[in-house]
Amino acid sequence: MDKITHQVRAEHWTRILNECMNSGMSKTAWCRVNGISEKQFFYWQRILRRETYEASQNPALPVAETEQLSAVQKTVSFAEIKLPVVSPDASSVFHPDLVIRKGNLVLEISNSASAELLSRVGGILHAE
Template sequence: MDKITRQVRIEHWTQIMNECLNSGMNKTKWCRANGISDKQFFYWQRILRKEAFEASASKELSVITAPADETRPQKISFAEISLPIKQESVRNGFQPDIIIRKGAVSVEISNSVSAELLSRIGEIFHAE
């Protein structure tokens, strides 16, 4: 099978696989409802998975469907971005539900605070 024929078949079966997945039906039932051979469906599923694995292993992926104005596939490369580790401060098992900050002052409050204490905290912040 030449490269162009293989590419056309891959695009065709990719579309079929997407239609099956979007239907929400069992794969075998979907194939029977759409007149597609189970064996052929699962054969191409295996082929497409292998292609996807090989492409992901190379860290450089080719676009399967090129735009109409271009005939050669574009190259897409991915970069891994590491996120900073967020450390939560938990002192003595206390986890605040709200933190109020005003200037250099910060008050950490839990949901179990009494209405009286909350009122006093409000008065202190208002008086400042």
């Protein structure tokens, strides 16, 4: 697939992914309702995320490449969350103060979580 064709398809799938995210429905249900192949949906989601991540890691991209990816970069975002390094202690058992479930994702959070961490987690959950 040449760059122009890929760019057109990427823009098309970016719009589809945004519509799904803004619908408030699960991805699987949204695909079913809108007649979108789940296989294609998740394929393009993975491709667009990978391209956006790669672009964010390579600040030396030529201007033309950056302009081509700008639509993708505006719609898909990533947040790096650095967790403190803690040595595992078999005697301590974590008891979360908050449990968030979204699909197959389960987040267990304690009251000691920083405001920055909570903000980033909220942003990630909203993006899904």
